[in-house]
Amino acid sequence: MARADVRAAMQERILETADRLFYGQGIRAVGVDTIAAEIGISKRTLYNHFPSKDDLIVAYLSRRLKPAPPSDRPPLEQIMGAFDRLERTIATGVFRGCPFVNAVAELKEPAHAANRIALAFKEQRRVWFQGLLERLGIGTAEALSMQLQILMDGAIAAAIVRGDPAVAAAARAAAKVLLEAASVSAPRPTPND
Template identity: 50%
Template sequence: MKAAVSAVPMKDRILDAADGLFYGQGIQAVGVDAVAASAGISKRTLYKHYPSKAELVAAYLARRTGQAIPFEGTPVEQILGLFDGLARWFGSKRFRGCAFVNAVAELSGERQHPAIGVAAEHKARRLAQVRTLLQGLGVDDPDRLAEQLMVLFEGAVAVSLVRGGDPQVAHSAREAACVLLRSAGVAVDRDARDSAR
């Protein structure tokens, strides 16, 4: 067992521990002592890799940007796939809301915190991805429709969190996304509308 643990790069060990603790218990509730203990290292070793808790929190969120719901398929399938991914996530035991929104809420009094920038960049990147897909579909106002779809997406995360992780919220948001897409002149076939069920 020790050999397997030591084979994991130190930064990854630290971020694995930080991810579980920060997402599971909250950024403000978890100190660097707890992260170091969970990683099986000293606080001094942790600080060699992440000189401050702020840098550790920003790194934790930055790594999560690579774990986002993937985009695959046709543009319509990719857009609706975002909501399918939400349904799976909401039904999992690990769902505690959006790590990026949670971090911004916890750090709202620290607007210069580096994690706030990481969260904002992540959300802007997702919006840009959806806008690009909509441009490819030839919709008249891709900026506006992308914003509307992302409001549905983010709203579904918040509502599901309040309801204790309800996948039905994602299905409802997906249906609303289909309505928005159709009203913008995008063909959404019956199979695409029903695939989340």
């Protein structure tokens, strides 16, 4: 294995471990010592890959910043499916909310790069909704995309407080009302969403 491949593999191990620990226990609660020990490497090795904890936090969040995969499914089905997926995610029992919002709330540093990444994620999701709404011919796609994003964020926050996946179903029902008000009929949930 080439040196670059070994380096990339170690970076990925560090990021996988940081992701699991940061998301599961919190960014502030997990130190680089814990991450290094979990992997079985020295702190120095970890710092050779990520010069600071802040660099590791940025890499962790950047790794999670992935665009929604393109789909040939009808736009409305994709929109409603997002709420169905959220409900299933909440029901896993390991759901701790939005990792981007969690990072911003934990770090409490407006200038931290985590804030830019969190904003990029939220905007990416809103633009995804907007694109689907535009494909449906909705004239108010920009405003409605923000409303759908707020419903999604609200369901995530409510799930943290209540621990009940049904909040995503309630958000889905509210999304259906908004879509119907925009003259779009929402499909029923399907088991494969």
